[in-house]
Amino acid sequence: MKAELEEITKGALKRIENAQSPEEIERIKLDLLGRKGRLTQLLRQLKDLPPEIRPEVGRVANQAKAKLEAALKERRNSLTPLHQKREVLDVTLPGKRPWEGSIHPLTITLQRIVEIFYGMGFEVAEGPEVETDYYNFEALNMPPDHPARDMQDTYYLSKDLLLRTHTSPVQIRVMERSQPPIRIVVPGRVYRHEAINARSFTVFYQLEGLYVDEGVTFGQLKGVLTAFINEFFAAELPLRFRPSFFPFTEPSAEVDIRCVICRGKGCSVCKGRGWLEILGAGMVDPAVFQRVGYDPERFSGYAFGLGIDRLAMLKYGIDDIRLFYENDIRFLSQF
Numbered sequence: 279m280k281a282e283l284e285e286i287t288k289g290a291l292k293r294i295e296n297a298q299s300p301e302e303i304e305r306i307k308l309d310l311l312g313r314k315g316r317l318t319q320l321l322r323q324l325k326d327l328p329p330e331i332r333p334e335v336g337r338v339a340n341q342a343k344a345k346l347e348a349a350l351k352e353r354r355n356s357l358t359p360l361h362q363k364r365e366v367l368d369v370t371l372p373g374k375r376p377w378e379g380s381i382h383p384l385t386i387t388l389q390r391i392v393e394i395f396y397g398m399g400f401e402v403a404e405g406p407e408v409e410t411d412y413y414n415f416e417a418l419n420m421p422p423d424h425p426a427r428d429m430q431d432t433y434y435l436s437k438d439l440l441l442r443t444h445t446s447p448v449q450i451r452v453m454e455r456s457q458p459p460i461r462i463v464v465p466g467r468v469y470r471h472e473a474i475n476a477r478s479f480t481v482f483y484q485l486e487g488l489y490v491d492e493g494v495t496f497g498q499l500k501g502v503l504t505a506f507i508n509e510f511f512a513a514e515l516p517l518r519f520r521p522s523f524f525p526f527t528e529p530s531a532e533v534d535i536r537c538v539i540c541r542g543k544g545c546s547v548c549k550g551r552g553w554l555e556i557l558g559a560g561m562v563d564p565a566v567f568q569r570v571g572y573d574p575e576r577f578s579g580y581a582f583g584l585g586i587d588r589l590a591m592l593k594y595g596i597d598d599i600r601l602f603y604e605n606d607i608r609f610l611s612q613f
């Protein structure tokens with residue numbers, strides 16, 4: 279009987295090892311341990327054994343049974359797909375989150391600025407980043423050799439083609455194809471061949487504004503820009519107009535806002551001045567109107583150009599413009 283036990287165990291272990299599905303395991307189990315199973319029948323014969331060997335054979339038989347049951351269980355476990363094993367599915371574990379992108383801080387700022395001007399009746403216009411010398415300079419009252427060209431170090435693609443140095447050429451493109459009243463803002467990327475540091479990069483973003491109609495005044499310009507700044511920074515920040523020069527506006531001004539960091543007391547961001555320069559503006563020069571065929575006696579207009587990067591830096595307290603362009607995920611994912 280002991281020999282038979284051994285033979286059953288050996289054969290069964292082999293079958294279990296070779297089993298390829300949980301169903302097969304079930305069948306082996308039935309063959310061995312079912313009501314008519316071989317092992318079951320053998321165990322039933324135990325009672326007929328002589329009493330002196332019964333305990334010993336019984337012990338061996340029970341060991342064999344335990345061993346086979348364990349082997350069946352283990353093989354079934356390894357054949358059952360993971361998701362069907364109830365014991366490994368912990369529904370309280372947090373799920374795997376998909377990687378979520380975020381909007382670039384410059385895009386957020388650009389969209390917010392456009393939204394505010396849209397609310398004041400401005401439409402959005404756009405123009406090409408590769409410009410001709412004519413639109414970037416000449417039509418804006420900067421003929422060849424004009425010293426103002428030096429203010430904007432230019433990337434030239436050929437003698438006549440360049441990467442636009444400002445969004446102002448779109449003023450010309452829009453006026454050429456439409457008649458006043460014109461009320462537009464032009465967001466866009468511009469390029470300058472400049473030394474890179476914390477405050478300047480070779481690529482940055484501007485927003486151009488242009489309003490042309492009969493009877494447009496400098497006072498309206500000041501009103502619109504003040505309303506914009508107060509809305510953008512959600513604070514009453516006074517504006518200061520300083521006389522300046524741009525070839526395409528007359529008179530021209532550079533506009534400062536009361537420092538958003540120290541509110542005018544003087545700090546490192548405003549270098550103790552209490553004011554921050556944020557844009558250039560002025561009344562459209564009659565020479566520009568003549569270029570696009572508008573009657574300067576009849577129409578007047580204002581224009582302005584602001585740096586989107588600068589406004590984003592002030593708004594978020596970012597002290598290095600390069601962070602916007604390095605695309606370090608640790609920086610970007612904060613927005």
Ligand code: DAH
Nearest residue numbers: 444446558559560581582583
């Ligand atoms: N285009 C100028 C620049 O990039 C900024 C500017 C100044 C735009 C005055 C204007 C303006 O529309 O009126 O430096």
